[in-house]
Amino acid sequence: MHRERLENAAFRAGYGALLVFMLLPLLVVVVTSFSASGRVAFPPDSYSLVWYADFFESTRWLDAFTNSIVIGVGTALLATVLGVLGAFGQELETDSVVGSVVAPVVLIPLLIPPVILGITLLLYFNEVGLRGSYASIILAHTLWATPLVYFVMRSVFSRFDWQQLDAAHDLGAGPVRSFVHVVLPNVKHGIFVGALLAFIISLQEFVMALFLSTPGTETIPVLAWTEIRQALDPMVSVVSTFLILISVGTIVVAAIATNLEWVSKQLS
Amino acid sequence: MSETTSLPQIPTSLDSLRESFAGQSSSTRALLLMAPLIAFELLVFVIPFLILLRISFAEPSSDLVYEPGTWSVEAYAGVIDNILAFDLFWSIVSYSFLLGVVVTLVTVVLALFYAYAIWRATGLLKTLLLFSVVLPLLTTLVIRTYAFTPLLSPSGTVNELLLSVGLLSEPIQFVPSTVGAVIGQVYIVLPYAVLAIYSVLATMDWHVVEAARDLGASRPRSVAEVVVPQAMPGIIVAAVISFAWSVGAYAAPGLLSENLTFALEVERLLLGGQRYPTAAALSVIMLVLMLVTISIMFAVLNRFGGDFDLA
Numbered sequence: 001m002h003r004e005r006l007e008n009a010a011f012r013a014g015y016g017a018l019l020v021f022m023l024l025p026l027l028v029v030v031v032t033s034f035s036a037s038g039r040v041a042f043p044p045d046s047y048s049l050v051w052y053a054d055f056f057e058s059t060r061w062l063d064a065f066t067n068s069i070v071i072g073v074g075t076a077l078l079a080t081v082l083g084v085l086g087a088f089g090q091e092l093e094t095d096s097v098v099g100s101v102v103a104p105v106v107l108i109p110l111l112i113p114p115v116i117l118g119i120t121l122l123l124y125f126n127e128v129g130l131r132g133s134y135a136s137i138i139l140a141h142t143l144w145a146t147p148l149v150y151f152v153m154r155s156v157f158s159r160f161d162w163q164q165l166d167a168a169h170d171l172g173a174g175p176v177r178s179f180v181h182v183v184l185p186n187v188k189h190g191i192f193v194g195a196l197l198a199f200i201i202s203l204q205e206f207v208m209a210l211f212l213s214t215p216g217t218e219t220i221p222v223l224a225w226t227e228i229r230q231a232l233d234p235m236v237s238v239v240s241t242f243l244i245l246i247s248v249g250t251i252v253v254a255a256i257a258t259n260l261e262w263v264s265k266q267l268s
Numbered sequence: 269m270s271e272t273t274s275l276p277q278i279p280t281s282l283d284s285l286r287e288s289f290a291g292q293s294s295s296t297r298a299l300l301l302m303a304p305l306i307a308f309e310l311l312v313f314v315i316p317f318l319i320l321l322r323i324s325f326a327e328p329s330s331d332l333v334y335e336p337g338t339w340s341v342e343a344y345a346g347v348i349d350n351i352l353a354f355d356l357f358w359s360i361v362s363y364s365f366l367l368g369v370v371v372t373l374v375t376v377v378l379a380l381f382y383a384y385a386i387w388r389a390t391g392l393l394k395t396l397l398l399f400s401v402v403l404p405l406l407t408t409l410v411i412r413t414y415a416f417t418p419l420l421s422p423s424g425t426v427n428e429l430l431l432s433v434g435l436l437s438e439p440i441q442f443v444p445s446t447v448g449a450v451i452g453q454v455y456i457v458l459p460y461a462v463l464a465i466y467s468v469l470a471t472m473d474w475h476v477v478e479a480a481r482d483l484g485a486s487r488p489r490s491v492a493e494v495v496v497p498q499a500m501p502g503i504i505v506a507a508v509i510s511f512a513w514s515v516g517a518y519a520a521p522g523l524l525s526e527n528l529t530f531a532l533e534v535e536r537l538l539l540g541g542q543r544y545p546t547a548a549a550l551s552v553i554m555l556v557l558m559l560v561t562i563s564i565m566f567a568v569l570n571r572f573g574g575d576f577d578l579a
Contacts, residue, residue, distance in 0.1 A: 115534055205408075225519070
């Protein structure tokens with residue numbers, strides 16, 4: 001089968017090229033962070049850790065880093081509470097009119113260009129006087145993170161064995177008690193993964209944050225953007241490398257904490 | 269609750285749960301659970317949009333950014349006149365749509381191929397392919413875009429490589445240019461598109477494709493007539509996501525191209541010119557145009573999938 005072999009070769013070349021396309025930019029970021037010169041070139045002429053040293057001496061970057069973490073944790077907490085309760089309520093009452101409205105409304109913000117969300121929220125937070133606070137960015141990021149938690153939880157709850165709740169009820173547990181002692185332990189992995197997704201979304205989001213941030217609430221991506229537009233130096237690569245490490249680290253922690261099999265089942 | 273123990277009742281245990289969990293007021297309890305989410309969506313999504321709509325109908329003001337309490341269609345008239353006169357807004361809107369369409373086409377084709385490759389791969393290769401899709405998702409889009417500058421600039425890696433092997437005699441200006449913006453934007457949306465299509469393929473039965481092959485279909489034909497129609501729900505999600513995010517793209521065109529997209533113009537109007545009503549009106553018009561396009565896309569793709577199902 002000559003033709004078959006040719007097709008196979010073309011197929012391999014195709015996904016090989018795609019692999020390079022997907023991974024090369026990330027490799028560029030990490031490698032250029034070790035550049036010794038002030039020019040971002042790939043591969044760099046010589047290597048050093050000077051830009052890392054600079055990062056740890058820059059209060060501006062460290063402040064942005066703190067802002068990103070605070071906003072990320074805030075978003076994760078808020079989105080998880082909203083998403084878990086909402087998905088559980090939805091699962092109890094699948095046919096109600098409100099239920100059928102909630103799912104699309106939760107989803108729609110994901111399909112609206114972040115620029116439009118950014119200007120909408122900028123005008124709104126100006127009106128209500130929240131502009132310039134952590135809360136304004138946390139609320140904006142929660143708009144994006146909640147759908148993810150919500151849909152992770154919908155799929156987790158759909159696999160939950162509801163008869164356990166019957167049993168708890170028969171044994172005399174009230175609704176709150178059975179939720180805390182029967183439902184939560186069963187879905188805690190899902191909640192954990194949802195919360196981490198929300199954290200990562202917030203850590204990376206930049207268009208809404210760009211509109212809403214003020215000098216005191218600049219996140220890492222916002223600061224990176226303003227730096228890139230002024231001049232290209234390897235500092236941005238250093239920051240990017242840290243962001244990649246944090247995100248990957250978060251996923252690894254999630255994988256270890258929940259157990260690998262479960263995570264791979266979620267991904268596939 | 270004794271009837272739940274008999275076998276035929278097991279599939280309806282959700283119903284019995286509704287009774288057991290909440291007695292007779294199950295819908296009240298469900299609503300109570302959803303209340304925080306509903307309140308949040310109202311306060312942070314629905315009401316802000318009504319305010320945007322309201323400001324788009326306010327009169328512009330020279331000292332304030334808009335005149336509160338006034339009603340006027342001036343901002344809309346200005347934007348629409350400008351578009352109809354093929355002026356600045358026309359070029360901005362048409363360029364944004366062009367970027368959206370081109371990126372969507374490229375992304376859907378690549379994503380279908382990528383998802384198919386992941387689906388067919390096994391073991392380590394499958395893990396590697398999935399990893400290569402998930403890893404960029406873990407990186408902020410600022411950085412995903414920025415990485416293309418040293419790669420694609422006239423003195424960048426790609427040009428140097430092509431020059432040194434003799435494929436080029438002089439460097440190509442990938443960035444800043446539309447080509448650069450398309451490459452950067454495809455890179456941003458491709459992972460989401462791949463995962464959307466892969467999640468559908470993963471539930472599909474490979475034996476159906478094998479059967480088509482056994483009946484004499486070539487590989488391309490089996491993909492076009494068996495895989496694509498079945499993957500249509502995923503393809504629709506991939507296309508809608510790619511389109512919506514690329515029409516409204518900010519980072520890739522801002523960094524890798526010199527043409528103004530609507531997202532960059534809205535920022536300029538808002539933060540630079542302080543022309544709130546115009547920025548709001550342009551956003552509303554753009555959103556309506558996008559929603560119309562997405563609905564048409566939805567209808568066409570749906571029919572496309574449906575026709576193949578009948579065949």
